[in-house]
Amino acid sequence: MSLAQGRLQEERKNRRKDHPYGFFARPxxxxxxxxxxxxxxxxxxGKKGTDWEAGVYKVSMDFSAEYPAKPPKCKFVPPLFHPNVYPSGMICLSILNDGEEGDxxxxxxxxxILLGIQYLLDNPNPASPSQSEAIHLYTNDKPAYKQRVRPEAEKNKL
Structure with missing residues (x-):
């Protein structure tokens, strides 16, 4: 068993004992x-009291053989309208980047990771835009941005 596989087996075991309500993660x-x-x-x-509250957001996590030295590739399935989510669904979040640019x-x-992505939904990082329309609305017209976010929550209801 590789280091990556061993770590992921341990994560799987720990998840069964300790995960926030409503969260899930499984191979x-x-x-x-x-x-x-x-x-x-x-x-x-989505966090209570936010425009994302009504939805449940699914994320695909791909781990490389270099994990945990390298972060997993994480993307929303389906992709979301959000300033820090690429049209492909890939998530732009500093804790998912290694090297000089990442945390x-x-x-x-x-x-x-999942708590960080949940926080990002309602707290976009304007310094790291991934979708031009979403960042434009978020920075220039918050009411219009919120109007676009609500259907995302509806679309992602269970």
């Missing part, structure tokens, strides 16, 4: 009762 089924420990399906509810540390857990 993707790969058929015949087995699962792919290197690819996870995860999700979380990734091997000690960051899947739980912490």
């Amino acid at each position: 993707e089924p790969s058929g015949e009762g087995s699962s792919n420990i290197m690819k996870w399906n995860a999700g979380f509810p 990734w540390r091997p000690a960051i857990s899947i739980k912490q």
Whole structure:
């Protein structure tokens, strides 16, 4: 078993004991009762009191053989209208970047990643735009931005 697989097995065990209400994260089924420990399906509810509250947001997490030295690639499925989400669904968040530009540390857990993404939904980072229309509305017309966000929550209801 590789270092990455061992760490992900440990994360899986810990998730069963400790995860915030409404959050989920599990390896993707790969058929015949087995699962792919290197690819996870995860999700979380929008925070109460925010425009995202009504939805449950699904995230695909792809881990490389270099995990935990390198962060997983995380993307919303389906993609969201958000200043820090690329049209492909890829999430632009500092804790998901390694190197000089990023804040990734091997000690960051899947739980912490999901909490960070949940926080990002209602607290976009204008310094790191990924969608031109979303960042334009967010910085120049907050009421119009909020109007565009509400359908995202509706679209992502369970």
